Amino acid sequence: MGPRLRGDDTEWVAINRSYNGMTTIPTSLPTPTRHFGKSSAWDRLRTNRNWLALWFMLPAAAFLILFLAYPLFLGVWMSFTDDRIGRGGGNFVGLENYEWLKDDSIFWLSVFNTLLYTIVASAIKFAVGLYLALLLNRHMPFKALIRAAVLIPFIVPTVLSAIAFWWIYDSQFSIISWSLIKMGLIDHNINFLGDSSWARGSVIFANIWRGVPFVAITLLAGLQTVSPSLYEAATLDGATSWQRFRFITYPLLTPIIAVVMTFSVLFTFTDFQLIWALTRGGPVNATHLMATLSYQRGILSGRLGEGAAIATAMIPFLMAAIAISWFGMQRRKWQQGTDND
């Protein structure tokens, strides 16, 4: 595509120039019927690409600037104020919010929880997702149907499936406890969401359950681009199935893995709804993530400044994730040539 595009580009420049009333009309073009020499300023403006693009970009830019870029900076500013709900703009207090957070054990607990949640859930999502993608890439009956079914947890709104998990994790009527008791493995109900360690495990499991389909289906799309002849050649050379995975599948998949896992880490790190529907941060803050703590302090307790400070504290982690994504993409470009299309 690359060189072809550039070829078009020069033609375009020529045509645009002719519209703009310059004298470089290529002789090969038929004599235009319009009088280019006399085109008004309005005509020139109307066909100017930059001017047109400004109008085409305007709606998207308006939304993104008003409701994304501006709040992003406002959030950072608010974290330096003592703003509260209903007060309408607080006073500048410098780093006071952050100094409070520095000595706040609940905040550090939420940081720990967030890191634990992100690392454990992402690692397992990656392992299971890759495994599932490899399974789905093989030939089997009802392939399309199975693939469609696998993605359902990703379609259903998180809160609604979290509610189903809430019922599955119920302290009295949990189907898991019931089954395990009937199998004779345990003798009393497990308090899934009432005990700190169980609660952490339970929310991580629910997150993995929801995230695996996304990882699996996107990695599957990557797997489908790997040419089967590579595997055939490797098999002829005597490669084992592990070697085929390690030296063909994995290297070819690395770039897409980088992107998928960045998204996965990003969304796990900033997760809110699953926790809020299942535990609201309890028991005893054992499952509070930075996002839920920020909601609780900022909106429920009304201390907007402090909530904004917790939210702002998430930004460095997000920047790290984005940087990884960017390098992943660079490597992909390097593999495929210069253009990204």
Next chain:
Amino acid sequence: MTDHTADQHRIVPAATVEQDDHSEGMTYLESLPRRIVTLYIPLFIIVVILLFPFYWMALTSIKPDEQLIDMEKFNPFWVIKPTLKHINKLLFETNYPRWLWNTMYVAAAATTLSIIASVLAAYAIVRLRFRGAEVVGATIFMAYLVPPSILFIPLASVIQAYGLFDSPLSLILIYPTLLIPFSTWLLMGYFKTIPFELEECALIDGASRWQILVKIIVPLAVPGLISAFIFSFTLCWNEFIYALTFLQSTQNKTVPVAIVNEFVDGDIYKWGSLMAGALVGSLPLVILYAFFVEHYVSAMTGAVKE
């Protein structure tokens, strides 16, 4: 070449080729027992775990109360004498239809707004190639990576300042920030595949850029538009934190927020209607998804691959 070797192997009767599914490549190297252990059993376990919560949701929503709490007398994995009581109660004794309508209305409006803005933006970035188009494209991708969890507090004060608090309009205006980056990125990929020549012809025939967009580009990009629409609609339906923060009054809530806040009381009999609420709230999306699986998957993978 590949076909040739595959054909040669099919002649060999000893190789247990699975003929029924048009197998190709190296499937013939595996025996059936091996396939059962390495493929069917693990796949079956994973699929069962992935789908079990929905089975459980559906089962609970049609179970009579006494079967729900008595797990000794009745097998919990099945239902005797299913009832529509919970769904009835949901639809006629609560605001559920209203919440469903709110969700749909907000999702449809926000998606439509975003698609319009995204088509214009993607066309400008890919085809007008204005000064700085590449930078704008990269910036829009970055916007995709800004999560709602760090924006809801400042946005709450922005919404308050504009007087949109507790109004569905606030969500309609804010959801596009989640959808535009994604849809623009996806549509850019589609627009790039449309040949330049079509546009050149139209320009020479005197069409304006607007006419080209409406009469040539958009009709050719319909599959991309459907993908973007389905995916965006699902995202809106799924969105929780903004809806939770900006909506206060019961009748304005969307389904996910209402389920979490309005149904939760101390009643041990709440589970039936709670599960019915979750089921009814998920069904429209699942049905939509069933019709457009391919579009949905291409939207999801397209956004990652681009």
